[in-house]
Amino acid sequence: MANHSSSHYPDIGALGEDLVTQWLESNSWLILHRRWRCRWGEIDIIAQREDDSGTAILIFVEVKTRSAGSWDAGGRMAIAPSKQVKLCRTAAMFLTNFPEKADYPCRFDVAIVCCQRKITRTNAIFSLSASGYYLTLQEYIQAAFEYSIDNQ
Template sequence: MATNQELGARGEELAVRHLEDIGLEVIERNWRHRSGELDIIARDGDTVVFVEVKTRSGIGYGTPAEAVTYTKQTRIRGLALRWLSLQQGPWVQIRFDVIAIVVGRHDDPVITHVRSAF
């Protein structure tokens, strides 16, 4: 059985692959600030996309997307503003996506990408 860190790392790898497969450019991963971390920052045309990745081995405690609570959304918004303040790019739009991944024991992972999740 994978540890939570291993499961999270696998989920982020799957999320990056998914984003690249649909044409987004990943520009940063695991950006850290004293108040938290942004999992993935990507570019979708002239839109910067902040992606929260949640991975679970099952749904016994709820779906991965349900773990992105209002409190977590607020923290992610604040981190995104901090990241943007440090950039030179003229971003036209920003978007917050959630990628929820369920990794079963024997099945292929189920990836749900919620665009503009919050």
């Protein structure tokens, strides 16, 4: 079996983000940015749509893509308080750079994606097959954590 360099393998994180992006778009979300970066960090997906009352809402989505049986509960444990603070600071910087969106209600969501080499039967919300991997959106947590952007 050949030992390939890391560049030979697909970016599993990007594939997980592709899956979540497709799912959000299929649920009428407009994707504004992918992997938006600033000095504080990176937000995987930033999207918006209007709620039932016609008010635009903005979501900052953290995508955690893991193989089955990962050590950190599929990525859930990776959203520690320190990560939440980092995401909030990054979101605050986004709103500073896009002041026309500064008054939108904001929410922090977390998407848990499972990545496998072969297709198995699951109760997935959404799935995608790419680059020899089978990805499933296992859980989408709306308002996964509360944190005030204003206090950053």
